[in-house]
Amino acid sequence: MPAPAPLRIEVQSGVATLTLDRPDKLNALNVELLEELEHALEALAADARVGALVVTGAGERAFAAGADVGEISGLTPERAPAFCSRGQKLFLRLERLGKPSVAAIRGFALGGGLELALACTLRLASEDARLGLPEIKLGLIPGYGGTQRLRRLVGAGRALEMILTAEPIEAREALRIGLVNRVLPAADLLPAAHDLAASLARQAPLAVRYACEAVLAGAGESLERGLDREARLFALACATEDMKEGTRAFLEKRPPRFQGR
Numbered sequence: 001m002p003a004p005a006p007l008r009i010e011v012q013s014g015v016a017t018l019t020l021d022r023p024d025k026l027n028a029l030n031v032e033l034l035e036e037l038e039h040a041l042e043a044l045a046a047d048a049r050v051g052a053l054v055v056t057g058a059g060e061r062a063f064a065a066g067a068d069v070g071e072i073s074g075l076t077p078e079r080a081p082a083f084c085s086r087g088q089k090l091f092l093r094l095e096r097l098g099k100p101s102v103a104a105i106r107g108f109a110l111g112g113g114l115e116l117a118l119a120c121t122l123r124l125a126s127e128d129a130r131l132g133l134p135e136i137k138l139g140l141i142p143g144y145g146g147t148q149r150l151r152r153l154v155g156a157g158r159a160l161e162m163i164l165t166a167e168p169i170e171a172r173e174a175l176r177i178g179l180v181n182r183v184l185p186a187a188d189l190l191p192a193a194h195d196l197a198a199s200l201a202r203q204a205p206l207a208v209r210y211a212c213e214a215v216l217a218g219a220g221e222s223l224e225r226g227l228d229r230e231a232r233l234f235a236l237a238c239a240t241e242d243m244k245e246g247t248r249a250f251l252e253k254r255p256p257r258f259q260g261r
Contacts, residue, residue: 027062030071063107109131133150
């Protein structure tokens, strides 16, 4: 009997749910799972039925407890750049998919697992979630974008504290410092993530894409360059059929019917 796939994908009401499905390994990100995730993102990017994603982990213990240490232990300096590059490109693909994603974090989100959540557009956490980057304890540093995305979210001081102490933080602290957007009881986590993703999927797709680009790309630019990018993307939005539909629907006091054009 073939081994079960490490990633489950379900599409409902415009939302694709990607479930990391290695609960016996705390959903650790091995090569096979990353390959499955890469293929899934390629397919979902082209799927007109899908307007938003939910990313979560199977079971109650972990969203994803990092990369597979057994695979990391054999890395050499020659192979390490390609190892990092693959994860970085995959998570950048998720971040720039053009469709918003919501990480539903229950239990541990550590190392590569937290880096995956950081690449999502928004993050919801259960009350029992614990989030951290413990690579220092392995004699390593985060390599899938954690040093960069965490700093942009919470500032250099808090990012360095989390990375250098290697200590995970609890969900309420993650909320306080802006690492997650909401904290919920475990039973409410997935329903809330689906509701949020569904609400994002109902928005004008091109406007959502432009807004994400303005915020994410602008984070590494000066204020002047960020404002210029915002103005250019605003102009692109003005050229869409969805802009005409959205403004017309507002004036006619009815819900808009966006088409992604």
